[in-house]
Amino acid sequence: xxxxxxxxxxxxxxxxxxxxxxxxxxxxxxxxxxxxxxxxxxxxxxxxxxxxxxxxxxxxxxxxxxxxxxxxxxxxxxxxxxxxxxxxxxxxxxxxxxxxxxxxxxxxxxxxxxxxxxxxxxxxxxxxxxxxxxxxxxxxxxxxxxxxxxxxxxxxxxxxxxxxxxxxxxxxxxxxxxxxxxxxxxxxxxxxxxxxxxxxxxxxxxxxxxxxxxxxxxxxxxxxxxxxxxxxxxxxxxxxxxxxxxxxxxxxxxxxxxxxxxxxxxxxxxxxxxxxxxxxxxxxxxxxxxxxxxxxxxxxxxxxxxxxxxxx
Numbered sequence: 001x002x003x004x005x006x007x008x009x010x011x012x013x014x015x016x017x018x019x020x021x022x023x024x025x026x027x028x029x030x031x032x033x034x035x036x037x038x039x040x041x042x043x044x045x046x047x048x049x050x051x052x053x054x055x056x057x058x059x060x061x062x063x064x065x066x067x068x069x070x071x072x073x074x075x076x077x078x079x080x081x082x083x084x085x086x087x088x089x090x091x092x093x094x095x096x097x098x099x100x101x102x103x104x105x106x107x108x109x110x111x112x113x114x115x116x117x118x119x120x121x122x123x124x125x126x127x128x129x130x131x132x133x134x135x136x137x138x139x140x141x142x143x144x145x146x147x148x149x150x151x152x153x154x155x156x157x158x159x160x161x162x163x164x165x166x167x168x169x170x171x172x173x174x175x176x177x178x179x180x181x182x183x184x185x186x187x188x189x190x191x192x193x194x195x196x197x198x199x200x201x202x203x204x205x206x207x208x209x210x211x212x213x214x215x216x217x218x219x220x221x222x223x224x225x226x227x228x229x230x231x232x233x234x235x236x237x238x239x240x241x242x243x244x245x246x247x248x249x250x251x252x253x254x255x256x257x258x259x260x261x262x263x264x265x266x267x268x269x270x271x272x273x274x275x276x277x278x279x280x281x282x283x284x285x286x287x288x289x290x291x292x293x294x295x296x297x298x299x300x301x302x303x304x305x306x307x308x309x310x311x312x
Contacts, residue, residue: 007190024073024074028040038165041181103123104125107126112128128203214292216298217292224302250307260291
């Protein structure tokens with residue numbers, strides 16, 4: 001596997017897409033981070049969304065059906081809330097049937113590995129940007145199959161354009177309106193970038209402190225909140241996730257108290273591309289992501305638990 005680095009994980013995705021010179025659409029999970037399909041739009045590669053399954057991951061049965069009836073260039077598999085299991089057998093089966101098909105294992109919400117993992121994917125992608133487990137505020141890296149040609153493009157970058165594209169997609173999500181992409185210089189792709197030795201040392205140090213804090217805060221959430229609203233433990237490293245029927249009421253109460261939580265990830269079906277994804281939409285309507293990183297502490301964690309218990 002070859003190691004590549006970039007200022008952002010989305011820059012690596014862009015380089016892969018423009019480098020493969022294949023205009024066939026890719027399959028993406030409907031609950032992916034919006035910047036992923038926006039990167040496809042910038043690279044001018046079409047895509048189609050797949051719903052999630054009962055385990056909250058990309059529905060592999062639906063994916064298999066689509067691949068058997070239509071021509072696709074690739075598949076991006078993301079790990080919902082950083083749950084680490086990887087469908088290696090599925091990846092291998094798809095490759096055996098379609099050797100030219102590209103598979104990207106998007107592990108941006110997972111605990112970052114510094115050595116290649118046996119993912120059976122062509123590209124294994126990690127991020128150390130904002131709100132990731134090893135949050136350095138910049139950076140992405142990937143392990144790419146040696147046979148795959150990879151070359152970094154050079155693009156102009158304007159931070160104001162990045163802020164504007166974030167504002168636009170958030171407005172589209174808020175209103176559930178179709179997102180109209182207009183190309184701009186929003187993607188930071190060019191070096192300078194630290195050497196791997198320095199970068200990996202930063203990742204390792206951050207990962208260690210981050211996991212320790214997450215374990216401490218998760219213990220409070222796990223012990224104080226009802227088990228029936230908690231997601232399984234494998235989904236609780238990136239943030240501590242709960243599913244509730246009165247999500248909006250609880251979020252409003254948390255924000256009114258001067259605290260915060262998040263609401264990831266909305267279904268992008270019908271917004272970034274046509275279609276619907278009922279299971280992804282149902283999860284988005286109930287999921288609250290509770291903070292367990294360096295932006296939170298034990299006092300805030302207990303207060304958030306109190307608010308949730310009062311408002312369930």
